[in-house]
Amino acid sequence: MSDFRKAAEEWLAQDPDPGTRAELRAVLDAGDGRALADRFGSRLEFGTAGLRGELGAGPNRMNRVTVMRAAAGLAATLPANAHVVVGFDARHKSAAFADDTAAVLTGAGHTVEVFAEPVPTPVVAHAVRTSRAAAGVVVTASHNPPRDNGYKVYWGDGAQIVPPLDAEISAAIDAVGRVDELPRGTAWRVRDDLTPYLDAVSGLRLGDARDVSIVYTPMHGVGLGVLRAAFAAAGFPAPAVVPEQADPDPDFPTVAFPNPEEPGALDLALALAAERDADLVIANDPDADRCAVAVPAPSGWRVLTGDEVGGLLAEHVLRHTSGGDRLVVTTIVSSSLLGSIARAHGVRFAESLTGFKWIMKAGTDADRLVFGYEEALGYSVGDDRGVPVNDKDGVSAALAVAALAAEAARDGRTLLDLLDDQARRYGLHATAQVSVRVDDLSKIAATMSRLRAEPPARLGGRAVETFDDLARPSGGLPPTDGLRFRLAGGARVVIRPSGTEPKLKCYLEAVVPVEGDVADARGRAEAALEALRRDVAQLVS
Structure with a gap:
């Protein structure tokens, strides 16, 4: 002492x-x-x-x-x-x-x-x-x-x-x-x-539909003023704002964690959206570099996953851009859907390590990045001029989501309809997470060491076909502390320590072909994810 x-x-x-x-x-x-x-x-x-x-x-x-x-x-x-x-x-x-x-x-x-x-x-x-x-x-x-x-x-x-x-x-x-x-x-x-930034994001050329009703929350952070100004400059109606979360407050009094991904974080926004019969809920995290989205569904409001929003925005960007040099990028823990979308649109695709620092380094000098995303609600949205921000940006993502929803509504459709379209076209890519928060970081290191020494042979009732220790350079990626398991039938599990929180994070994906009703495929996918959740939770506990 x-x-x-x-x-x-x-x-x-x-x-x-x-x-x-x-x-x-x-x-x-x-x-x-x-x-x-x-x-x-x-x-x-x-x-x-x-x-x-x-x-x-x-x-x-x-x-x-x-x-x-x-x-x-x-x-x-x-x-x-x-x-x-x-x-x-x-x-x-x-x-x-x-x-x-x-x-x-x-x-x-x-x-x-x-x-x-x-x-x-x-x-x-x-x-x-x-x-x-x-x-x-x-x-x-x-x-x-x-x-x-x-x-x-x-x-x-x-x-x-x-x-x-x-x-x-x-x-x-x-x-x-x-x-x-x-x-x-x-x-x-x-x-x-702030004019240079506002001009750049409000001027994104991603369609001219603007008729959409939005409830927005900055989650006690700093996004409100900039988002309001960007929406006005782009010609969107002003969103209704959750009053309890409108002003910056470093104590974040209405949420346990000021993260739109956390359970309950969007409750106030969803309640206001139901009251106003809104078309869309958009939330930023406190520094407004992430964007969460929720939409009305038959059984109530549904919060879309980062992978679902990523897939929708990718196709929206690709519909409004042109050229074979376009590049779309996502991370090794995000859905594999983006690769299928890229192939269908004839554009270049790259995978990176987790984090936008790596997304922005993917591709070559000959590539023109028009869209990048990670499953943790981070998106960099561009147009034919490229991306305005070389990092994730929750404000420009909110504008792009609003434009996408307005365009769908003009055609008599919803974002849920567009998700079903993608499932029919590419197969249903369902994703989920298992996160373990720890008080002692040594537990994370011990778990990773144990799994490297004794990787499982089966997960979720599926055989592990390949096991990659991502700490060893592989596929052109720099080494990172992560483990990837590719399973029979198109499923995948990636396990890695969080880079910003005391958590061990496990990313699950099950790909299910759609041969009839999409709802049936969603049921099969959820069953597959639940089986993976059980086994992975036991594996890392």
């Missing part, structure tokens, strides 16, 4: 935040060895997702010292006098972390622009590329619980960083000394013009 006390005292001596100083002093005065070990026994690792963790004092927490060290490491990695764009969401400490980032970067001789107010993450990603900045930073923890915050880094192409750049920045962070000795500047610029 003496080593942790010494580290804590050194931390106190350089921490500029009276709140975290008081917190740490209380821990020291109480002699709480466990709390000290939790804060100082390890540190948040800087990786391709940047930093993300619980707010508090110490290197294993998000705080002003951690953020200034990250900014100094980034500053050392950049070329001299680089231009950096900084944005932030409405979480606790986000504005202060953005100011600290700007102060350290300008103190290191770089030119910095900081958004005047909290903005969606894709707004910053767009600004990095279009303003020809060398890098960008967004202070956000996206859909994590309210006690968390994070730090995401973009490079000059407006996409998230990938190896080996993350390791270079991490090594530079390790070389940073005391943060109270870092030079801090004050002469950064304030950026308040």
Whole structure:
């Protein structure tokens, strides 16, 4: 404990935040060895997702010292006098972390622009590329619980960083000394013009149908103002907004987790949509880079999966674009449907590792990316000019979903009808997840090691035909901590640790041919998924 006390005292001596100083002093005065070990026994690792963790004092927490060290490491990695764009969401400490980032970067001789107010993450990603900045930073923890915050880094192409750049920045962070000795500047610029982003996303050429009634929730995040402006610029009627979730609130009081994928997160939006007899529910997560969709169904409102929305948007984009150089991309854990859609439309298709940092690196220089998605409600929607944002964007995705729904309604159809069309054309691709949240991350590593050593021979009543350890380079993909099981009859299971949460995530897919009624095929697919759920849950428990 003496080593942790010494580290804590050194931390106190350089921490500029009276709140975290008081917190740490209380821990020291109480002699709480466990709390000290939790804060100082390890540190948040800087990786391709940047930093993300619980707010508090110490290197294993998000705080002003951690953020200034990250900014100094980034500053050392950049070329001299680089231009950096900084944005932030409405979480606790986000504005202060953005100011600290700007102060350290300008103190290191770089030119910095900081958004005047909290903005969606894709707004910053767009600004990095279009303003020809060398890098960008967004202070956000996206859909994590309210006690968390994070730090995401973009490079000059407006996409998230990938190896080996993350390791270079991490090594530079390790070389940073005391943060109270870092030079801090004050002469950064304030950026308040959202017009370039709004023009780019509202001008997407994806059809002219606009008659659709929408209920929208920003889930206590920062999406409302930008989405309203984008809808107005594109000619859509203003959506009805869930009043309890309209304003930014870092405590997210109406949801257990501010993630549209979590059970119950959309309850208020669905209730308002039923009351208003709306055509569509659209939800963004708190930093508005993800988009969830729900539609009315005979038995009540149905929330579409990320794979279902991905398949629908892919065909909508391909119907409104042209050229054999078009590229569509999804990840190894998303549905295999996109590959079938690409072949039917005569366009190029690529698979990537999980995450938009990899989606944006897929394909070749000869490819023109028009659509990319991942099953976790992330979409990059483009037109013949390509994609406006080199990352997932919940605002442009919302516009594209609204255009798709309006176009279907004009033809007397619904999104559910379009899903049935795809099932008849390509077979029914049904997907589901099993997630195991842990308190001890070592349990995830132990489970992955056990499955590598003893992979199952059968899952869901199907033989495992091939087993891929994705930690070994395969099929042109970089190595990653994941396991893929291909099963008899067109089913598949992928197991991997979450990159942003303490979870082990299992992705299930069953492909069922449609020979008659689509409803019958859906029943068979659900039975197949349920069998997989049971076996996979037992496998990873």
